[in-house]
Amino acid sequence: MPIYLDHSATTPIAPEAREAMLPYLTDLYGNASSLHSFGRDAAAALDEAHYTVGCAIGARASEIVFTGCGTESDNLALRGVMLALRQTGSPRQTILSAATEHHAIEATAHQLQQLFGFESALLPVDAHGWVDPADLRRILDARPNEIGLVSVMMANNEVGTLQSIQEIGALCRARGVFFHTDAVQCPAYLPIDVNALNIDLMSLSSHKFYGPKGVGVLYLRDGVPYISTATGGGHERDRRAGTVNVAGAVATAVALKLVTKRRETEAPRLSALRDRLIAGVLARVPDAMLTGHPTRRLPHHTSFAFKGVDGEVLLMALDIEGIAVSTGSACTSGSPEPSPVLLAMGIPTEWALGGLRITLGHGTTAAEIDTLLDILPACVARVRASVDFELRATA
Amino acid sequence: MGKTRVVVAMSGGVDSSVAAALLVRQGYDVIGIMLRLWAEDGNDAHGQPNTNRCCAPEAVVDARAIARQLGIPFYDIHAEAVFKQRVVEPWINGYADATTPNPCFNCNRSIRFGFLMQRALALGAEYLATGHYARVEGPQTADRGPQDSVSGPATESPRRYKLLKGHDPKKDQSYVLHVLGQRDLARAMFPCGGYVKDEVRALAREFGLPTAERPESQDLCFLTQGDYRGFLKRNAPDIATPGPIVTSRGEVIGQHEGLPYYTVGQRKGLQVHATSSSAEPWYVLRLDAARNAVVAGPLRELGASSVRVGAMHYCADAAPASDVRASARIRYKAKEAAGWLRPLSGGGARFDFDEPQRDATPGQGLVVYSGDEVIGGGVIVREASASTSSIAA
Numbered sequence: 127m128p129i130y131l132d133h134s135a136t137t138p139i140a141p142e143a144r145e146a147m148l149p150y151l152t153d154l155y156g157n158a159s160s161l162h163s164f165g166r167d168a169a170a171a172l173d174e175a176h177y178t179v180g181c182a183i184g185a186r187a188s189e190i191v192f193t194g195c196g197t198e199s200d201n202l203a204l205r206g207v208m209l210a211l212r213q214t215g216s217p218r219q220t221i222l223s224a225a226t227e228h229h230a231i232e233a234t235a236h237q238l239q240q241l242f243g244f245e246s247a248l249l250p251v252d253a254h255g256w257v258d259p260a261d262l263r264r265i266l267d268a269r270p271n272e273i274g275l276v277s278v279m280m281a282n283n284e285v286g287t288l289q290s291i292q293e294i295g296a297l298c299r300a301r302g303v304f305f306h307t308d309a310v311q312c313p314a315y316l317p318i319d320v321n322a323l324n325i326d327l328m329s330l331s332s333h334k335f336y337g338p339k340g341v342g343v344l345y346l347r348d349g350v351p352y353i354s355t356a357t358g359g360g361h362e363r364d365r366r367a368g369t370v371n372v373a374g375a376v377a378t379a380v381a382l383k384l385v386t387k388r389r390e391t392e393a394p395r396l397s398a399l400r401d402r403l404i405a406g407v408l409a410r411v412p413d414a415m416l417t418g419h420p421t422r423r424l425p426h427h428t429s430f431a432f433k434g435v436d437g438e439v440l441l442m443a444l445d446i447e448g449i450a451v452s453t454g455s456a457c458t459s460g461s462p463e464p465s466p467v468l469l470a471m472g473i474p475t476e477w478a479l480g481g482l483r484i485t486l487g488h489g490t491t492a493a494e495i496d497t498l499l500d501i502l503p504a505c506v507a508r509v510r511a512s513v514d515f516e517l518r519a520t521a
Numbered sequence: 522m523g524k525t526r527v528v529v530a531m532s533g534g535v536d537s538s539v540a541a542a543l544l545v546r547q548g549y550d551v552i553g554i555m556l557r558l559w560a561e562d563g564n565d566a567h568g569q570p571n572t573n574r575c576c577a578p579e580a581v582v583d584a585r586a587i588a589r590q591l592g593i594p595f596y597d598i599h600a601e602a603v604f605k606q607r608v609v610e611p612w613i614n615g616y617a618d619a620t621t622p623n624p625c626f627n628c629n630r631s632i633r634f635g636f637l638m639q640r641a642l643a644l645g646a647e648y649l650a651t652g653h654y655a656r657v658e659g660p661q662t663a664d665r666g667p668q669d670s671v672s673g674p675a676t677e678s679p680r681r682y683k684l685l686k687g688h689d690p691k692k693d694q695s696y697v698l699h700v701l702g703q704r705d706l707a708r709a710m711f712p713c714g715g716y717v718k719d720e721v722r723a724l725a726r727e728f729g730l731p732t733a734e735r736p737e738s739q740d741l742c743f744l745t746q747g748d749y750r751g752f753l754k755r756n757a758p759d760i761a762t763p764g765p766i767v768t769s770r771g772e773v774i775g776q777h778e779g780l781p782y783y784t785v786g787q788r789k790g791l792q793v794h795a796t797s798s799s800a801e802p803w804y805v806l807r808l809d810a811a812r813n814a815v816v817a818g819p820l821r822e823l824g825a826s827s828v829r830v831g832a833m834h835y836c837a838d839a840a841p842a843s844d845v846r847a848s849a850r851i852r853y854k855a856k857e858a859a860g861w862l863r864p865l866s867g868g869g870a871r872f873d874f875d876e877p878q879r880d881a882t883p884g885q886g887l888v889v890y891s892g893d894e895v896i897g898g899g900v901i902v903r904e905a906s907a908s909t910s911s912i913a914a
Contacts, residue, residue: 439643442596446526446552446644463602509643516639 128448129494133426133487134283134311135452140336140384143377147338150373158370159361168372175372178379182386183328184319185345191365192375193342196310196331200230202344202355202366203306203327204277208244210351211274218274218303220245222265224257225470226284228308230329231277249278254419255285255471259293266301273303280309280328281316284454284467284483285418286427288316295324304350310334314385314487315393315425326350330382332374336488337381341374388488396486397425399495403484404428406499411506415477417468426487429454431473432480435509437465440482443505449498454483524550527648527710528641530633531555531588531595533580535725536652538587540712542728544650545591552596552644553588555581556637559601559609560743561752587730600636607631609743616753616781617760619810620884620903623853624741625697634705641708650710654687654718655695656893657709682706684836684895689717696853699888699898703838750782757781764813766793769806769822777815780808786880791817807903808883824877830887830899833870837897840864847896849874849889851881862889862896870899 130138150171156164158172176187193199204221211218221235225248239246249257249265257278266273276298281288291307298305306327312318314335320328327350332341346352346365358367385392400423404416413433432440437453444451454465464478484498529541531553544551581597588595608627615622633651641649660680682703687693701709713721744752753760761779768774775793777783783791787805801819809816828851833840845862849872860874872887881901888898 438598439640442640443643443645446594508645512639512642515642516635 128445128450129497130450131484131486131490131494131498132450132452133490134334134424134454134483134485136333136339137314137336137487138489139333139338139377140381142384143337143381146380147373147377150376154372156372158372159359171376172370172372175375175379179343179382182313182318182382183345184321186348188363189346189348191344191346191362192370192378193344193366194340194368194371195342196308196329196334197228197230197342198356199329199331199342199344200228200277200306200308201234203329203346204231204234204238204275205355206346206352206365207275207304207306207327207350208238208242209355210353212244213353214351216274216351217271219243220247220269220272221275221277222247222249222262222273223277224249224251224279224289226251226255226282226467227277227279228283228310231279231308235277245272247273249276251470253472254422255282255287255417255467256419256422257289257294259290259297262294263297266297266303270301273301275304275306277306277308279311280307280318281311281424281427282418282467283311284465284481285429285471286311286423287418288422288424291323291325295326298326299324311424311427313382315389315396317386317389320345320347332378332381335381335385337378338374341371341378343378392488393425396490399486399490399492400425400428402492403486403495403499406495407502410499410503414506415473417471417473417481424485426490427483427485429481429483431468431477432482432506432509433477434513435480435506436513437479437481439509439512440480440505443509444498444501447501447505449501452483452485453481524548525648526550526552526644526646527650528552528554528637528644528646529593529650530637530652531584532652533583533587534652535730536654536713536721538584538652538730539721539724539728540650540652540710541587541591541593542730543712543724544710545593551591551593552641552646553584553591553593554637554640555584555595555597556600556604556632557581557597558632558742559605561745561756583731590729598640600632603636604628604632604743607635613753613757613760615884617757618884619780619808620900621784621882622884622900623697623886624743625853626700626886626900629697630700634701634709638705638708648708648710650712652713653694653698653711654689654692654714655698655711656685656687656714657706657711658683658685659707681837685714685893686890686895687711687714692718695890695895696850696886696888696898699836699886699895700834701836702834703836706836753781762813764815766791766803766815766817767809767812769816769818774803774817780810780813780815783808783815785882786823791815793817810903823879825874825881826877827871827873828878828881828887828901829865829869829871829904831869831902833864833868833897833899835897836895840868840870841896845889845891845896847872847889847891849887851878851887851901852885855880857890 154167156168158168176190179190180187223231223235235246238244251257278289278294280291295305304326307325308329310331326347328345330343333339354365356367361367415431417429417431441453464475465481468478527544527549531537585595608624611627612622612624638649659682686695761781763778765773766775766777783805785805788802791803793803803817804823806816806818847862848857848859850857858874858878860872863871883901883903885901886898887901889896
């Protein structure tokens with residue numbers, strides 16, 4: 127049986143979440159917008175899901191919008207706030223995001239700039255991929271009344287570094303700037319309170335915390351200007367048109383409640399496994415480095431770079447040996463293209479090709495980590511030897 | 522000890538699918554890899570999206586389904602950038618140098634047996650298999666063809682590996698594989714090489730592969746409309762400058778649109794003024810880069826009794842000690858012709874044909890055979906003073 131160490135890509139659905147959704151895939155199939163008894167059954171379940179998700183993150187039920195995925199939540203948040211600011215005649219027409227954001231943010235900001243006439247600017251990161259709030263303060267103060275929305279992910283998907291969300295949120299709020307965070311990597315491992323962290327909008331993805339695929343959450347603080355860019359009916363209080371996936375919403379609520387409970391034991395357990403994995407890799411694999419912050423990182427997350435190694439090739443070599451991991455970044459196009467996230471952190475190109483992300487989960491055991499540590503050094507050595515072969519072949 | 526691991530280069534087509542199925546049946550530990558190669562965006566001549574590509578999205582779906590059916594791991598790997606850099610750009614440069622280049626040589630040397638071989642080795646494979654119609658004969662076994670059982674890993678041997686023609690004379694692809702050397706051949710498998718095409722199609726049906734009736738792909742895989750001239754006009758307009766068409770005596774008899782759009786032996790498309798000197802059709806004899814001229818003449822002037830290559834590659838990795846009585850092809854589909862291979866100092870070689878050959882073209886490959894065995898080959902270079910010989914019309 128292969129070993130799954132790619133929990134930042136997706137997690138297996140928790141049995142409790144699966145059981146919770148089944149009635150809404152069978153007998154209770156009503157459309158939550160319908161007025162009749164079938165619809166009322168669905169609407170009641172959906173109301174409860176809003177409430178449960180809200181409670182888990184310190185929000186009101188009315189501030190929760192169910193979407194199709196984390197990426198959709200990011201899209202709705204960025205477009206929704208920027209278009210609403212324009213509609214009200216605000217001079218704040220610039221989106222500021224970190225240089226290491228997920229494609230869902232980066233590509234959306236790019237399109238808003240290219241096709242919709244907004245401005246887009248980047249926040250620098252340090253060698254660990256961390257955004258220094260002092261940089262944010264400097265930029266916000268240098269460009270008063272220009273920035274409409276700041277988007278910084280709570281934890282980076284590729285290198286696991288945690289951002290100083292509370293400080294970033296406070297800086298934004300003091301200056302009338304709205305603050306969005308993509309937190310899809312976090313709920314299973316970190317406590318989230320949108321009020322304590324000064325968050326205005328937040329994206330979550332159910333399948334990253336043991337819920338089903340096809341469900342996202344957008345937290346939208348009451349009073350934040352927002353126009354729905356998914357137009358149609360008045361679903362989700364006019365914030366995301368389209369028939370709501372009731373079964374998915376119910377399962378999401380159950381999963382979120384579940385991981386909130388398990389977090390207390392799982393976060394320290396996974397942190398210990400994580401640190402054992404990091405120490406093992408750095409000790410056993412020559413020319414290896416940890417990417418991201420050594421301690422201020424997601425409890426389940428490790429990421430490495432191996433000098434001269436293409437991460438995608440290493441991923442395949444591990445897969446053939448029965449271990450599923452990730453490069454942490456979108457696929458390359460064959461030419462050794464370094465990861466933009468690693469480059470933004472100032473990691474040299476010959477290292478930035480080798481990104482490998484190993485992420486643990488509720489099912490991960492110490493034995494699995496030890497198996498990986500036994501296999502990885504030989505795989506890295508084989509990939510390096512094969513690179514020498516190709517260099518000679520094409521010289 | 523585990524089974525011998527083999528990576529198969531899959532294209533979604535019938536040949537590579539049958540190659541994978543044969544290897545699975547023979548008991549190898551098989552991994553399928555498809556390379557996504559660069560191709561021009563756009564539609565074909567009928568306005569349909571370009572599907573004349575081994576790596577079109579439909580082909581990826583086909584290859585993945587076949588791998589699933591065979592129960593083997595499958596990866597599709599993006600190789601667009603490396604393919605463009607190592608194959609397409611040198612090919613364009615070849616036209617810019619007034620030659621008629623063959624991109625398949627660089628692809629086999631640098632993409633299949635470079636980029637892909639590297640990945641195969643990284644995955645712990647002993648061999649890289651492709652759907653080519655060719656054969657490898659190793660020092661250990663008489664033939665590592667499709668009938669063989671699983672053999673052990675390739676080991677160093679003082680005897681050499683031979684690259685042989687495929688059994689199907691109509692499909693033989695040894696011409697484009699002449700770039701391989703001992704190190705490549707020691708790790709190469711061509712499971713289809715022992716069959717003729719009809720047998721491969723029958724095997725596909727026997728294996729229940731859905732590609733059994735798929736039509737053959739045509740032309741170069743990265744051309745959208747199957748027309749290299751249109752491709753060059755769209756992608757490298759700067760490499761062509763109009764100039765004169767001249768006779769071998771230097772008379773100007775017309776205008777050409779740019780040397781890249783002409784190739785030796787071409788008859789159609791030559792815009793020649795009506796002249797009294799000849800009622801015979803005009804053919805491109807050679808491209809004169811120094812004068813940016815197309816040199817044209819009648820068929821009887823179109824022939825070369827000798828061609829030269831600048832850098833001759835030998836599949837045995839070493840040049841023969843003396844001249845070799847052999848036969849050679851000067852194009853993929855050219856007939857083999859007898860003559861003498863004469864290795865030159867400095868790594869080049871000359872091939873003297875018994876009978877003059879039509880259409881010996883700088884940029885194309887000269888591939889030399891001894892019977893079924895490929896001795897080697899290289900890219901034909903332009904002669905400083907082209908010596909033409911009469912050819913029987």
